[in-house]
Amino acid sequence: MLAATAALPAQELEQPDGARVVRAYFDDPLVAARAVMSLDALESEYEKGYIVLRGTEEDIETARQAGMRIVEDDDYVSVTLPSEPPTDVVEGTIAGFPCYRTVEETYASAREIARAHPGLATWKWAGRSWKKRQRSTEGYTLYVLRLTNSETRGPKPVLFITAALHAREYTTAELALRFAEHLVASYETDADVRWLLDHQEVHIMLQANPDGRKQAEEGLLWRKNHNTRHCRSSWAGVDLNRNFDFKWGESGTSTNECSMVYRGLSAASEPETQAIQTYMARLFRDARGPNDGDAAPSRTSGVVLDIHSHGRLILWPWGHVHDPAPNGRALQTLGRKLAYFNGYRPLQAIGLYPASGTTEDYGYGVLGRASFTYELGTTFFQDCRRFESSILDDNLESLLYAFKVARTPYRTPAGPDVRDLSLSNGASTTGVAAGTAVTLSAIFDDARYENGNGFEPTQNIADGEYYVDVPPWAWRRTANTMHASDAAFDSRTESATATIDTTDLAAGQHTVFVRARDVDGNWGAVSAIFLHVAAAEPPPTDDDPTPTDDDPGDDTGNEDDDPEDGEGGSCVVDENSVCLHDARYDVRVTWLAENGRTGAARAARSATEESGLFWFFDPDNWEVLVKVLDGCSLNDHVWVYGASTTDLGYTIRVTDTVTGVEKEYRNEPGVPASAITDATAFPDGCRPP
Numbered sequence: 001m002l003a004a005t006a007a008l009p010a011q012e013l014e015q016p017d018g019a020r021v022v023r024a025y026f027d028d029p030l031v032a033a034r035a036v037m038s039l040d041a042l043e044s045e046y047e048k049g050y051i052v053l054r055g056t057e058e059d060i061e062t063a064r065q066a067g068m069r070i071v072e073d074d075d076y077v078s079v080t081l082p083s084e085p086p087t088d089v090v091e092g093t094i095a096g097f098p099c100y101r102t103v104e105e106t107y108a109s110a111r112e113i114a115r116a117h118p119g120l121a122t123w124k125w126a127g128r129s130w131k132k133r134q135r136s137t138e139g140y141t142l143y144v145l146r147l148t149n150s151e152t153r154g155p156k157p158v159l160f161i162t163a164a165l166h167a168r169e170y171t172t173a174e175l176a177l178r179f180a181e182h183l184v185a186s187y188e189t190d191a192d193v194r195w196l197l198d199h200q201e202v203h204i205m206l207q208a209n210p211d212g213r214k215q216a217e218e219g220l221l222w223r224k225n226h227n228t229r230h231c232r233s234s235w236a237g238v239d240l241n242r243n244f245d246f247k248w249g250e251s252g253t254s255t256n257e258c259s260m261v262y263r264g265l266s267a268a269s270e271p272e273t274q275a276i277q278t279y280m281a282r283l284f285r286d287a288r289g290p291n292d293g294d295a296a297p298s299r300t301s302g303v304v305l306d307i308h309s310h311g312r313l314i315l316w317p318w319g320h321v322h323d324p325a326p327n328g329r330a331l332q333t334l335g336r337k338l339a340y341f342n343g344y345r346p347l348q349a350i351g352l353y354p355a356s357g358t359t360e361d362y363g364y365g366v367l368g369r370a371s372f373t374y375e376l377g378t379t380f381f382q383d384c385r386r387f388e389s390s391i392l393d394d395n396l397e398s399l400l401y402a403f404k405v406a407r408t409p410y411r412t413p414a415g416p417d418v419r420d421l422s423l424s425n426g427a428s429t430t431g432v433a434a435g436t437a438v439t440l441s442a443i444f445d446d447a448r449y450e451n452g453n454g455f456e457p458t459q460n461i462a463d464g465e466y467y468v469d470v471p472p473w474a475w476r477r478t479a480n481t482m483h484a485s486d487a488a489f490d491s492r493t494e495s496a497t498a499t500i501d502t503t504d505l506a507a508g509q510h511t512v513f514v515r516a517r518d519v520d521g522n523w524g525a526v527s528a529i530f531l532h533v534a535a536a537e538p539p540p541t542d543d544d545p546t547p548t549d550d551d552p553g554d555d556t557g558n559e560d561d562d563p564e565d566g567e568g569g570s571c572v573v574d575e576n577s578v579c580l581h582d583a584r585y586d587v588r589v590t591w592l593a594e595n596g597r598t599g600a601a602r603a604a605r606s607a608t609e610e611s612g613l614f615w616f617f618d619p620d621n622w623e624v625l626v627k628v629l630d631g632c633s634l635n636d637h638v639w640v641y642g643a644s645t646t647d648l649g650y651t652i653r654v655t656d657t658v659t660g661v662e663k664e665y666r667n668e669p670g671v672p673a674s675a676i677t678d679a680t681a682f683p684d685g686c687r688p689p
Contacts (some may be wrong), residue, residue: 001082004671008216014370019040019053019054019055019056019059020055020060020072020074021042021052021053021054021072021073021074021076022052022053022054022055022060022063022070022071022072022073023050023051023052023053023070023071023072023073023076024050024051024052024053024060024068024069024070024071025049025050025064025068025069025070025071026049026050026051026067026068026069027067028067029046029066029345030347030453031042031066031067031176031352032046032051032068033046033311033313033347034066034347034350034351034352035051035053035063035066035068035346035351036051036310036311036313036351036353036354036375037311037313037315037349037350037351037352037353037375038062038352038353038355039053039055039059039062039063039250039312040055040059040260040353040649041053041054041222041311041491042052042076042221042379042380043310043313043378043379044310044378044379045378045379046312048193048339049526050071050262052073053251062353063352065450066352068091083627087258088098088413090107091303092104092105093105093277094170094217095217095219097128097170097381097383097384097389098174098384099174099179099384099387100167100170100171100174100387101173101174101384102217102564103140103207103210103213103214106173106174106177106206106207106647107143107206107207108166108454109177109181110123110145110180110206111123113145113180113181114145116184118185118199119149119150119151120147120148120149120150120184120187121145121146121180121184122149122150123143123144123145123146124143124144124145124146124203124292124477125141125142125143126143126144126205126275126276126278126279127141127142127271127272127274127276127277127278127279128140128141128172128228128270128271129141129142129209129210129211129225129226129272130211130225130226130272131211131226132211132271133271135259138211138214140210140211141206142205142207142208142210142272142275143182143204143205143206143207143589144204144205144279144612145203145204146200146201146203146204146624147180147183147184147197147201147203147204147264148197148198148200148202149197149198151344152198152199152594154201154324156199156200156201157199157200157201157276157301157302157406157407157497158200158201158202158203158284158301158302158303158406159201159202159203159302159303159305159402159403159406160202160203160204160280160283160284160302160303160363160555161176161179161198161202161203161204161205161209161278161304161305161307161399161555162204162205162208162276162305162306162307162359162386163175163176163204163205163206163207163208163306163307164206164208164209164210164213164307164538165205165208165209165221165240165241165272165306165308165359166209166212166223166224166240166241166308166383167209167211167212167213167214167215167216167224167225168216168220168221168380169308169309169310169376170216170309170380170381170382171306171309171310171376171377171382171387171391172307172308172309172374172376173206173207173213174387174394175307175376175391175392175395175399176204176206177206178239178392178396179204179396179399180202180204180206182396183196183197183202183568185217186323191511191512191528191529192400192404192527192528193400194511194514194528194530195314195471195526195528196400196403196404196511197513199395199471199634199662200283200403200406200407202287202403203220203279203283203655205276205279208224208240208272208276208620209224209240211225211226211549212224212225212226212237214226217540219226221236221380222235222237223237223239223260224236224237224238224239224240224260224262225237225238225240225270225272227270230257230258230262231257231258231262231676232257232266233557234258235258237262237568238262238263238264238270238493239253239259239260239261239262239263239264239454240270240272240273240355241306241308241355241357241358241359242261242262242263242264242355242357242358243263243264243267243268243269243270243273243357244267244268244273244276244277244357244358244359244361244362245267245268245273245277245362245366246356246357246361246362246365246366247320247356247357247361247365248263248266248267248268248357249267249322249356249357250320250354250356250357251354251355251356252319252320252351252353252354252355252356253355253356253357261355263353263357267357276359277362278308278332279363279423280304280367283302284302284304284367284368285367285368286366286368287300287302287327287367287368287369287586288364288365288366288368290368290450292365293326294326294409295326295327296326296327296364296368296369297410298408298410298411299408299410299411299594299649300368300369300408300409300410300544301406301407301408301409302367302369302370302406302409303366303370303371303372303402303403303405303406304359304360304363304364304369304370304371304372305350305371305372305373305374305399306359306360306363306371306372306373306374307373307374308374308375308376309375309376309377309379309380309382310375310376310377310379310382311375311378311407312342312343312344312345312375312376312378312380312516313344313345313347313372313373313374313375314335314336314338314339314342314344314345314346314347314372314373314374314375314398314450315335315346315348315349315360315372316328316331316332316334316335316346316347316348316349316360316364316370316371316372316373316468316666317331317333317348317349317356317360317361317371318348318349318350318361318365318521319348319349319351319355319356319358319361320350320354320355320356320357320358320361321350321352321354322350322354324348325364327364327368327410327653328348330370330409330410330411330414331364331372331410332346332348332371332454332456333413333414333449333456334370334372334402334405334409334410334413335347335372336449336451336456337401337405337413337447337448337450337454337456337649338354338372338398338401338402338452339398339434339450340398340448340449340450341394341395341398341401342391342394342395342397343394343450344374344375344450345450345452345453345455346450346452347453348571349361349373350631358373359371360372360373368408370409372402374395374398376391376395377391383482390426391560393541394685399526403526403556404525404526405525407473411523412522412523412524412525413520413524413525414518414520414522414524415446415515415516415517415518415522415523415524415525416442416444416445416446416461416514416516416517416518416522416524417445417446417448417516417524418442418443418444418464418516418524418525418526418527419442419443419445419513419515419527420441420442420443421440421441421442421512421527421528421529421586422440422441422442423438423439423440423441423500423512423529423531424438424439424441424528425438425439427444427500427502427531427532428530428531428532429532430532431533432500432502432532432534432536433502433533433534433545433608434503434504434505434507434533434534435502435503436502437499437500437501437502438455438499438500438531439497439498439499439500439503440466440482440497440499440512440514440529441495441496441497442464442482442495442496442497442514442516442527443493443495443496444461444464444494444495444496444516445487445492445493446458446460446461446492446494446516446518447492447493449656458492458516458518459492459518459519459520459522460489460490460491460492460519461484461489461490461491461492461494461496461516461518461519462489462517462518462519462521463481463482463489463516464480464481464482464489464514464515464516465479465480465481465482465514465515465516466495466498466500466512466513466514467479467480467512467513468480468500468505468510468511468512468513468531469510469511470513471513471526472513472515472523472526472570473662475592475651475666476588476651476653476664479575479598480498480500481498482496482497482498482514483496483497483498483518484496485511486501487498492516494516496516498689500512500531502531502533505531505533506533507533507534507535508532508533509526509530509531509532510530510531510533511529511530511531512528512529512530512531513528514526514527514528514529515525515527515568515608517647521590521597527545532589565624568659569581569583569584569585569586569656569658570583570657570658571583571584571585571586571655571657573603573604573662574589575603576589576600576601576602576603577603578603578607578612578613578626579607580607580608580609580610580611580612580628581610581628581630582609583637583657584656584657584658584685585628585638585654585655585656585657586654586655586657587612587626587628587652587653587654587655588600588601588652588655589601589614589624589626589651589652591616591623591648591649591650592648592649592650592651592653593649593669594649594669594670599616599622601614601615601616601624601650602614602615602616604619604622610627610628610629610630611625611626611627612625612626613626614624614626616646616648622645623644623645623646623648623650624642624643624646624650624652625642625643625644626640626641626645626652626654626676627639627640627641627642628640628654628681629641631679632685632686634684635679635680636683636686637679637680637681637682637683637686638656638666638681638682638685638686639676639678639679639680639681640654640663640676640678640681640682641675641676641677642665642671642676643675643676644667644673644674646672646673647667647669647671647673648667648669648675649667649668649669649670650666650667650673651664651665651666652664652665652666652676653665654681656682656684656685659682659684659685661682661684663681664677
């Protein structure tokens with residue numbers, strides 16, 4: 001393979017708009033970052049003390065006004081041109097850059113993912129490029145790669161990713177494709193990936209500007225799409241990241257067709273922009289009000305990421321004004337969390353001047369979804385060594401976190417992370433026999449934020465919990481408490497443990513979900529680990545079994561096999577259950593608040609044969625009444641009735657311990673509960689136990 005710095009055989013076009021190349025020296029790295037966001041920066045290795053800009057005199061004056069010292073660099077080239085055309089080109093990759101796949105190879109790789117993993121991946125049509133719209137043989141269809149376990153039911157929280165919207169940014173499409181490949185390759189071995197694809201979904205538009213990308217693959221620093229009706233002489237096209245239908249044309253754009261930030265003739269005039277907006281509208285309904293100051297509800301799900309290069313930045317709305325977005329505080333918290341994993345600078349997306357019609361402003365402004373821009377690396381044609389050694393791994397971790405918090409991105413990032421999960425006795429690798437006590441260990445960490453641009457508040461850990469096989473947000477789940485290793489949760493980073501009883505776990509693989517909460521009540525992102533339970537040895541058999549009871553017709557050795565011999569069922573009274581009708585019916589209640597808090601209701605001790613009461617927070621305040629009534633003489637059923645005095649969410653579960661039939665009744669959080677009337681609950685309940 002060629003070295004990653006080998007260049008492409010094509011020649012650079014003339015500088016657009018009479019632009020020239022300069023070095024802009026800076027004293028304040030924040031000024032440099034904002035210049036990279038606003039101006040046409042060719043290089044952003046801040047460690048050198050300068051950035052390389054290509055711009056008009058007006059652009060260069062903007063940099064001067066921001067305090068940067070300008071030095072001409074007329075000899076600068078963005079790549080090192082070889083003396084001869086490259087001959088050792090890796091098939092399917094960009095010449096001189098064997099780590100980056102071409103548009104065609106990107107599509108082929110995505111199709112192969114869908115073919116090899118039909119239960120996890122779908123390759124979906126999303127629209128047509130500008131050239132394809134003109135019926136040109138050179139144009140492309142736009143596709144989205146959707147990843148989720150198709151066998152698990154929805155609706156599911158969504159992470160939506162676009163890449164290569166600006167054609168010349170080589171790292172972006174490859175990172176997005178590698179992320180997809182990592183997810184499907186790790187599904188069977190990584191518990192976090194497993195639960196993410198089982199319970200959530202990611203949609204990735206790997207090549208959002210394929211026409212323009214083909215120009216860039218020839219070695220041109222092509223930014224826009226390839227709409228040749230604009231700027232026919234050289235830099236044709238429209239800047240797609242100034243073309244979205246939110247605050248279009250207000251600031252930071254140009255009406256000059258040859259400008260790098262040409263906004264187009266109208267909002268969403270370009271078919272690529274239309275395809276993205278249409279696809280996003282299918283994924284997300286509008287969660288904000290009509291006014292600029294309307295915030296999305298804190299429970300809103302969904303994350304939108306637009307991956308660009310370069311500058312090593314994580315950006316969030318607004319970009320068209322200096323004012324923070326209505327959900328700005330929560331966006332900043334998530335931005336600083338995303339930046340923790342890649343070490344990038346987290347900033348609101350406003351540079352030396354505003355920019356309107358951008359992707360992240362559209363995702364948040366129109367749909368109310370938590371929207372971010374990644375700016376990868378230090379240049380457009382990033383060398384493969386740096387991509388493979390740092391950009392890839394660091395950003396895969398960041399993307400995985402964005403996927404984790406897609407259920408509640410305005411809430412979850414404020415809570416502690418769970419890291420360094422482990423199980424004793426080889427339970428996560430070789431497995432343990434059923435009945436083995438397994439120690440679960442974890443670190444709860446509330447301080448994982450990138451504070452390069454201000455400091456994110458952190459809090460002490462308050463508690464943690466784990467769940468087996470059922471995630472915390474599911475209705476039928478059981479929370480198990482974890483304890484501080486030093487006996488007290490009193491710092492921002494804590495070690496915690498719990499003992500998992502595997503006695504009742506079936507043989508096979510189980511998923512242990514873990515989460516932690518800080519003293520402000522914020523639950524953090526879930527992390528998971530696999531727990532393997534080995535099949536039990538079969539019990540010894542007796543070739544000549546002899547009945548052990550007094551019933552000559554019963555050859556099982558168990559007096560209780562005949563239902564007529566028993567009295568009542570097998571319900572066992574504890575603090576969370578009511579046992580009715582001679583312990584035949586086990587009644588339990590769990591509660592759920594709008595902020596995600598949950599717990600088991602307590603049973604009042606005043607239960608009768610037919611009814612019971614439950615309380616949540618105060619034993620003198622009985623919120624739920626459940627009655628299990630004998631309706632056998634009327635319609636051959638045992639009936640269930642219920643009432644409550646709360647608008648908390650709850651689940652009432654009534655189990656016939658004789659037949660195993662279970663009935664469940666629910667109320668959603670924040671909704672006044674209606675009375676339960678079920679006169680056909682248990683059709684077999686009229687049989688004697």
